[in-house]
Amino acid sequence: MSLAPRAVLVHRTTEYEELLARHGTHGQAAFFLSSRGRSIDAIARRHARARRTLREVAAAVPLTWRRSRVERADLDRFLFAPEDVVVVIGQDGLVANAAKYLSGQPVVGIDTDPGRNPGVLVRHRGADAAALLRAATAGGGRTEELTMVEAVADDTQRLLALNEIYLGAPGHRTARYRLRADDDRAEEAQASSGVLVGTGTGATGWLRSLWLERGSAVPLPAPCDPRLLWFVREAWPSPATGTSRVAGELGAGQGLRLTVESDRIVVFGDGMESDALELTWGQSVRLAVAANTLRLLA
Structure with missing residues (x-):
């Protein structure tokens, strides 16, 4: 029964x-x-x-x-x-x-x-x-299948979000890490205010703000598009850190990998800082389109 x-x-x-x-x-x-x-x-x-x-x-x-x-x-x-x-x-x-x-x-x-x-x-x-x-x-x-973004750490921790996932140092400090998209041959060391990876649903909020600020030519995704945009916030150029990879697009099967080079980086979704992943030196996390979707009644 x-x-x-x-x-x-x-x-x-x-x-x-x-x-x-x-x-x-x-x-x-x-x-x-x-x-x-x-x-x-x-x-x-x-x-x-x-x-x-x-x-x-x-x-x-x-x-x-x-x-x-x-x-x-x-x-x-x-x-x-x-x-x-x-x-x-x-x-x-x-x-x-x-x-x-x-x-x-x-x-x-x-x-x-x-x-x-x-x-x-x-x-x-x-x-x-x-x-x-x-x-x-x-x-x-009638339901809509809204695209979500996921972060999967190398220790199997996993985080889902509907709007966006943010990765950065706690307390507004500088985040230090290495960044590489799946199709990049090499990774880039960066120091920044963090990285934001967002969906089409998030394109009405924080993601749109960064998109407008950069004057990006890449169209914002629609809520049901299996596509993400990502932006690095305030990357700092120095002899040891670069700024050549600060924005991009992820389609189905594509990912963005971040490897931590500081004491602590937090990863949280949709503003829920109380439910965050915590990563430390040498750990890595991959951001991609999630297999899960949100089934929203239209």
């Missing part, structure tokens, strides 16, 4: 809840903000909308289904199952935060604040949740 589907509702702590955790009460939080020329009213309204949408989606889960909730901070400790339908309730970035922990489960993005969020990944409203859940399990919903 097969298990009933499980709806996993992914959400995050609101700004209002963070204020209460810091200041204790609504009144104290309101006083703190007013003393700095700000009002708590808009923050409280956004909190109310987010919690109302969460309740609306929870009520739409069929009675025969199992259900669970997970907060953003607990994603790295939550065990997703193959039969899950993942409903992300919040901002676009929350979909990216959840994506690295999934392996093919359908994902529904619910926007809690239409007009404030871009809605690139959270494309639906809470009122649509019942129909979307049915479509996710009945096969009637």
Whole structure:
């Protein structure tokens, strides 16, 4: 007998809840903000909308289904199952935060604040949740397979990301390493602020910023393109380090390898610094298009 589907509702702590955790009460939080020329009213309204949408989606889960909730901070400790339908309730970035922990489960993005969020990944409203859940399990919903990027270290550590993976020294120090693409004959020693490898989904954010800054002639990938772009940030030329390999493109089967030449380099995806790989002298990591994709209901 097969298990009933499980709806996993992914959400995050609101700004209002963070204020209460810091200041204790609504009144104290309101006083703190007013003393700095700000009002708590808009923050409280956004909190109310987010919690109302969460309740609306929870009520739409069929009675025969199992259900669970997970907060953003607990994603790295939550065990997703193959039969899950993942409903992300919040901002676009929350979909990216959840994506690295999934392996093919359908994902529904619910926007809690239409007009404030871009809605690139959270494309639906809470009122649509019942129909979307049915479509996710009945096969009637159209899905997009969004390309992801992976980092695989020489000690088998592996990291996935939907938008981008960043490699650099902690604490904003200079990262020192050797860099080589698969089709390069030689590697180059570099000292820089780090390396960013991004997908088409990430092309609306950090990757696009670097692409514009460099005036790159390489077209940005679309979210479903099996193609990545990479940029070295602020490479420093010196007698021992070069700047000839600071940008490139990776297609399916191609990779970019970085070998550490400093005490510590961290590798993290989609801004989740709390769940990073740590590499040290002599270790290497390869960046490439991931075999995993994110199945997002369109």
